Amino acid sequence: MSIKTLLAALVLTAAPGLAMAECSWGANHQTTMSCAEGSTWDATTQACVPVVSS
Numbered sequence: 001m002s003i004k005t006l007l008a009a010l011v012l013t014a015a016p017g018l019a020m021a022e023c024s025w026g027a028n029h030q031t032t033m034s035c036a037e038g039s040t041w042d043a044t045t046q047a048c049v050p051v052v053s054s
Helices: 003-024
Strands: 039-042 047-050
16 A cells, blocks of 8 residues: 555544544533423523512
């Protein structure tokens, strides 16, 4: 196997892993929070709190 073929195979093997790492590097991951009916998400306490209606 020639050096060029070996290097091409190495690059093609490593490229998907590097591309995947680049996409998520430094990104803030967010999740969707759903609360039960009658409550809402409070970002300060990071919990579901009951909705107060007056």
